[in-house]
Amino acid sequence: MTNVIGLTPKSNSDDKHVNVLMRISRLIDAKSVSSSQIAKEISVSPSTLSQVLNGLYKADPVKIVEKLENWLRMREQRSANPSVDPGFVMTVTAKQIMDDLAYAQITESIVVIYGASGVGKSKTLDEYQRTNNNVWKVTASPSRSSLTECLYEIAMELGMDQAPRTKGPLARVIRQRLKGSEGLIIVDEADHLDYPTLEELRILQEETGIGMVLVGNNKVYTQLTGGRRNEDFARLFSRIAKKRGIHKTKVADVRAIAEAWHVGGSTEMNVMIQISERPGGLRLLTKTIKLAAMFAKGAVITEQLLRTALAELETNE
Missing domain, CATH: 1.10.260.40 (lambda repressor-like DNA-binding domains)
Incomplete structure (x- = not known):
């Protein structure tokens, strides 16, 4: 000892x-x-x-x-306060995203996954990374949207702590690291990225033969198409092998989560479906179930506990 x-x-x-x-x-x-x-x-x-x-x-x-x-x-x-938190739940939507990620990695292609917030995209990305080799995930943000900052995030994810901070040398060392890896780069919140950064990522994918997945809200797709689909954007758009739009929570996803948490009954299911239709979707639903499980203290999660938990969360917002 x-x-x-x-x-x-x-x-x-x-x-x-x-x-x-x-x-x-x-x-x-x-x-x-x-x-x-x-x-x-x-x-x-x-x-x-x-x-x-x-x-x-x-x-x-x-x-x-x-x-x-x-x-x-x-x-x-x-x-x-034992909660029977099942962790990651393989919903119908999660399975679709998993298949898209595998497709991108196996075929060395670019895939775009876009749509509503709170449908389980980010959690599925984390699970895919956890269960597969050579999968690197970065998250774009306003402070990490420029070309240099995005490349540096990728370098850090690759474990390149001594990577240069200027974009030319940085891009070169990243390409060298990725060649032959048969890996997958996932960029979450990719709607923050501007055209030069997206174009650099396209070139990086082509030169290294890795898979690449861009994930975000509808903007990540519309900024590649729509009114801005000029010759430059068309070149990028033509490289996208597969597109997945997820615009709302599926009832089947709610049922899968209810089953994983051992929440039964039509009244409880109706409440959970109603929660999933609010802004935040499955994210709000999961937070509500977790709080209801704490209230239940190991007992069955009831409709009333779900409503109490939701009210508590709404009070804090």
Whole structure:
């Protein structure tokens, strides 16, 4: 067992802190959780946590011990409010997106997935990345929409911590890294990207032979077509092998989520369908079910609990 010698009990407060360290050490020794995971969740470095647990920390460890105490309290709260959170649910829409991602990677093509917010796009992207090799996902944003910033995000995702910060050398080292990888680059929130960045991504895909998927709202599609479909945009549009528009939540998706959470009954289903039709769709539905599960404390999630949870979330908005 880890030696807990960082604090010598001198008072009830010190006794409490020693007890916290001993409980943490027991969890680590029992492999219930890793020390690196605890360190991440309390925002300290693994070496700092190790020093505290082994009595080698030079500074006063009280602040860190307090963080560990808070971590233990939250862990106990989760145990006292067991939710049967199934994690990722393979809905009909998720299966379609998974197939599109696989198509892009296998055929080394560009695919565009676009549509409404809250239909499960981002969660499906994360699951595909988790379950497949050489899949790199970046998320565009206003601060990461320029050509250089987008390329640098890709470089960081590829593990290239020493990548150059100018676009020419940056593009070259990324191309070299991707060639022969048979990988897939996913750009979420791609509606933030401007034409030069999209064109650079097209060239990157062609020169490296990787798959590429651009994901976002309707703008990511309309900015490639519509009134702006001039000769330049037509060149980019012609490279898109497959397009998937998802414009609203499917009832079948709601049923799949209800089944995964073991929520039954027509009244509960009707409430969940109504929630899924609001802005945020499945995202709002999942948040509502999670809160209802906390209220249920391991019991069945009822229509009333769903309505109470939704009201609570709406009050906080």
